[in-house]
Amino acid sequence: MNDSKRPYSTYLPQERYIWQLALTGQERSLGILWELLEAIGIESTLVTPRVAQQKAFLALYLPSEREAQAMQQRLHELLESWSDMLDDEITIELARLENREWQESWKDFFHAEQVSPHLAVRPSWEDVRFPPEIRVISLDPGLSFGTGKHGTTRACLAFIDKIISERGPLPVLDVGCGSGILSIGAALLGCHPVVLFDFDPQAMIAVRENFACNGLDDYFLFMADAGRIPLAQTFPLVCANLETPIIEACYPSIIKTVAAGGYLIVSGILHPESNRVISLFRDHGFSLADQTRIDEWWTGLFRL
Incomplete structure (x- = not known):
């Protein structure tokens, strides 16, 4: 079915999920990346590891898979243009979170x-x-x-x-x-x-x-x-x-x-x-x- 003819209801899922983009890398690089993203108006949360062997990651949350995929593409382009300022390779993973995870995650970065x-x-x-x-x-x-x-x-x-x-x-x-x-x-x-x-x-x-x-x-x-x-x-x-x-x-x-x-x-x-x-x-x-x-x-x- 052509998107322009698809009923409105098909765009609203019966079960609500949130889409997470996790950018993984060394903490120093992610700190720099967080500042670069903030400077152009992209909100993200820096999650630091509790275990020394684990890598830190930046989390971005989007309300639909379509928006998450669009943001993922933009992040790949930004990472390429900012590669000289970052110390190591940063990977991006897209994941769908359940309702409860979504609600709790907002408290990390939703501020007045x-x-x-x-x-x-x-x-x-x-x-x-x-x-x-x-x-x-x-x-x-x-x-x-x-x-x-x-x-x-x-x-x-x-x-x-x-x-x-x-x-x-x-x-x-x-x-x-x-x-x-x-x-x-x-x-x-x-x-x-x-x-x-x-x-x-x-x-x-x-x-x-x-x-x-x-x-x-x-x-x-x-x-x-x-x-x-x-x-x-x-x-x-x-x-x-x-x-x-x-x-x-x-x-x-x-x-x-x-x-x-x-x-x-x-x-x-x-x-x-x-x-x-x-x-x-x-x-x-x-x-x-x-x-x-x-x-x-x-x-x-x-x-x-």
Whole structure:
């Protein structure tokens, strides 16, 4: 079956896994590599061995096999370009982790940080204070993705912040909401109503827990397929942080939810695929108001 015709549900696994890239080498080289990756915005965790004979490794965590494979290819290219700065050969192994391993691994490197001018993200196990003008999203990754660490999430939150700063709070629809982080950010910035949905049952659990963790109870959550959105009303702000194949398969349903003059944030797009997505929405009456790239991920802000 062609990817562009594949149903949305096939992209959301019935059992949630996280994909780990483990870069193994001498600790000194990995320390240098960690700094190089941090400098270009790639988050990783340096794991030092408890046994002297074992090698240290850097761990990167991705929410899908597709993203993990794309990152693995990029890491191979980066290692080749940085070979003069590293003392030994570094190997890369890709592995799939179970749910429990995924949840525990996040505590090693998910820490509080500001992600836009008026928004910060903080894991529930950290007590970090921000200035009063900063709205703090408190959440755990749980079994659903979206923590503010991924470039697509950061870009979406930044665009939400920008739009609300310019236009004031707006009604919001969050398509494929995952952990609910985008909707929570919008709600903390005053948006109402906040409507969100996902196809994944685990997302329903994570969203309810994360909204409660932030003291929010005024939202409308339901389970649905992005290709068949059961809503008659339109919204001045719609967020769709998905993937290119899902966007291409589900865009007819998504664009029907955008109000005239409204904004559509589209993310989860690998940069080489961005021109396809731009053309797709331009062909259906949208103009590209802004765009950004974080690592290999492109995010577009469209206006109808």
